[in-house]
């Protein structure tokens with residue numbers, strides 16, 4: 001098997017080129033052979049004549065940053081699901097899937113759990129709250145919310161220390177005010193009535209999102225057993241979904257820094273473009289630029305590569321691109337600035353669903369890969385009129 005993302009693959013680059021072209025004599029053995037430990041088998045090399053070559057895996061021994069690109073319906077979510085299945089079976093890792101479209105429920109067949117996301121208000125920094133609520137932080141209501149959250153979090157920390165909580169317990173499960181507590185603090189604040197009313201209204205709106213819970217379990221405790229956790233964000237308002245992604249991304253990073261997570265977490269984010277222009281952005285950026293040091297992997301899938309910051313591509317050591325056609329999206333791919341990608345990139349992107357150009361920074365190679373079929377159900381079928389007319393009673 002050819003292992004992407006691992007500096008010392010079993011084969012040298014020349015060998016990989018042979019395999020890419022489907023000419024290696026032991027292709028069949030490799031295709032059907034066992035998967036080496038700490039490797040995710042994602043598919044097989046695909047030759048230009050359409051023949052399938054050696055198996056291709058992704059290194060799971062160390063952390064990675066990756067992107068999965070492709071036009072609608074080319075197989076991005078499916079590919080993310082294949083990776084999640086492999087992570088479900090691997091030792092020492094823990095996948096968390098951000099599922100904005102509700103298409104990863106099939107991972108339950110791989111031992112996964114679909115959870116309604118819950119976030120402690122304290123896991124969103126006080127300075128971020130005005131933005132989260134759509135308030136200008138320089139405005140009266142915005143600065144009031146900022147101040148009230150900061151005071152409530154400080155009070156909570158003091159109480160935890162006063163109650164004799166050990167530092168580590170406080171770090172694992174920091175106490176958090178509830179939204180009701182925050183609203184009470186707003187009502188009692190020394191501020192004009194109009195300011196208090198506006199701040200309270202925005203907090204009430206946030207409560208209606210249904211994702212804030214002062215007693216929500218930490219993400220580290222959710223993934224303690226290593227089984228996949230699917231955060232079902234279907235139907236959750238954009239701002240609330242962004243808050244969830246922020247809290248989870250930061251929670252994984254902090255848990256690894258604090259030593260509170262014995263596994264290497266993999267955060268797989270579908271429809272990732274939706275999270276790079278809101279409150280989740282700083283946490284995702286942290287994972288992209290600094291996540292690998294403590295062992296946190298991030299894989300972002302999107303149909304709109306141009307909507308991701310350049311850093312998403314420049315920091316990724318693994319790039320999987322299904323078909324793209326828009327020039328601005330292909331340009332973002334080209335920002336990988338890899339000399340081995342020189343030439344007409346758009347022309348190198350495979351046409352077929354489930355086929356991808358895979359760029360591996362570790363070995364500085366690019367290959368066409370046919371992503372393998374899912375073992376668990378994929379729920380991302382686009383609704384088609386023909387399929388609907390078959391299932392609807394007439």
Ligand SMILES: Nc1ncnc2c1ncn2[C@@H]1O[C@H](COP(=O)(O)OP(=O)(O)OP(=O)(O)O)[C@@H](O)[C@H]1O
Pocket residue numbers: 070071072073074075076077078079303353354355370371372373374378380381382
């Ligand atoms: N590797 C594959 N093997 C077999 N079928 C696949 C593969 N990848 C994708 N498909 C098929 O293509 C369909 C679309 O794939 P998927 O839902 O992943 O698209 P997508 O790129 O995420 O689309 P969208 O942008 O609309 O979310 C799947 O439902 C599945 O039927």
